[in-house]
Amino acid sequence: MNNPVTVEVMRGDHVESRHRGLAVVVDGDGDVVFSAGDVEAGVFPRSACKAMQALPLVESGAADAYGFGNRELAIACASHNGEDAHVELAGAMLARAGRDESALECGAHWSSDQATLIHQARTIDKPNALHNNCSGKHAGFVCTCTHMGVDPKGYVGYDHPLQAEIRSVMESLTGAVLGHDNCGTDGCSIPTYAVPLVGLARGFARMGTGAGLEAGRAAASKRLMEACMAEPFYVAGTKRFCTELMEVAPGKIFAKTGAEGVFCAVLPEKGLSIAVKCDDGAKRGAEAMIAGLLARYFEPESTEREALLSMAQRPLINWNGIDVGAIRVTDALFV
């Protein structure tokens, strides 16, 4: 329970707030090469595992049948801002399968990104399910069901064939048992399963390296990760941390966040996978942690490392543009 303080929020020279957390780095064999905190503890990956949940879209042949390219696969793994391009793409995916937004069961919400929300307020009366940050994932779900001849109705339910398939995929990737005992309901209504953080990291290491996966799954994993890295805007959006991390080193970093302070990343060329969870669920804590850990694996003084460190140790600017403090990772991630 006493995970280390991994991120400090400074005001002037004083620590104003502290985030504790757990973090793990595993290699392609699944061996732990770094850890902080209780990484065997169960963590709900939430949206951080969307790339795993998108595997049936590729493995079923639906992605090919509907002619999906990098953008469609990226948004199927996304928690997006609900910017116009996101909304249009999710709608277009459904149209390819002869569906529309009425098939989505994720619910509707205004964008959580301020600039996007202002734009939405000025251009629409109210959001629909296509504006939901999960609409790309859900469009992928509906397309998968439609292609497989399975009625998508109720696809968010624990007992629906799609969720059973996702459970099976995630069990094989993470090595964890998924079931009612470790199941919760996510914001978009699909099941989410608490798995050890190290299992989540191992699952992403397998996706990133293909190690231990049968050929079809390895290829589908590679295709999804490459799609996200090729189209990072469609994984999150303007000024979003996932998008910016992948833009730091194009093709070298896959990154995806989840609610309540989860962040996963893969360095495919290095065969490494990183997973973090901020104890208190803070987005800023998880962001600093993942950026700090990613920085460890780039050469000292390289452009990539400097960019990642500047995301791990960023100034706090007040309403007048004055530098009043900083968010910074602690030595717990650098020992």
Place this chain on the structure above:
Amino acid sequence: MNNPVTVEVMRGDHVESRHRGLAVVVDGDGDVVFSAGDVEAGVFPRSACKAMQALPLVESGAADAYGFGNRELAIACASHNGEDAHVELAGAMLARAGRDESALECGAHWSSDQATLIHQARTIDKPNALHNNCSGKHAGFVCTCTHMGVDPKGYVGYDHPLQAEIRSVMESLTGAVLGHDNCGTDGCSIPTYAVPLVGLARGFARMGTGAGLEAGRAAASKRLMEACMAEPFYVAGTKRFCTELMEVAPGKIFAKTGAEGVFCAVLPEKGLSIAVKCDDGAKRGAEAMIAGLLARYFEPESTEREALLSMAQRPLINWNGIDVGAIRVTDALFV
């Protein structure tokens, strides 16, 4: 450093995230009647101490000179949503002193309240300083300076006479020494000083009871607190926690939050003051803590206690309106 877990965020039956924190309750004599965590640790009160910072507005005679009633005094102690009524009132206060928004040095920002932001996006091009959540406090500052014949220019600065006066007021209330050593810069650019949480609670206990204060300060304190309790909308706004806490028991609860997880409350009739700080700065953590502690001091099964407990233990509802978990205070606050 190992403050207890005071709030748990549940997803289904599982703890998904945890908030640690410190909390203290003091009586009118300043004696600690309950504490959890290291309550001698320095905490930046941020906006939680606005009622203290508003004392010069009353004590200088400015409030009377400009004919300020409860609403004006309430907004002088506020972190408001920037709703139209807030913006108009802050502007009207400045007009009484022959000033306008160009005198404000707090900076401008869009509302952090979603419904208000949507309204702002549809009705204004961009926000000005009157929309800043601190505009009422800053309008009070400008009025105080103007009435006293002090040039308000630079009133946010550490060395400005107004900030020197506020420092003196806060030292006498909290019993802490304030100076460069424990000073940071707040979001609205004024100095904020890290003081022991118990000192902050003692300061509010003095304001709530008048104990140990000279008559003028006791009267000014009473007037400010009564103004906030009479006009809670002007202290925060629609659906805001401060406003709702004060609406639970009109005239019996004064409550004010500050950034980075600080919350202070006073129960004037009971002569008690409560201060909490969530270690990680989370708003939801501080809100649950203060509601839980306030509930302790109302009769079992009373309407007030039930309302406060429902604010301390509230369900998490997803985009489809499904109950997916809860935020709840732990036994650390109820032992």
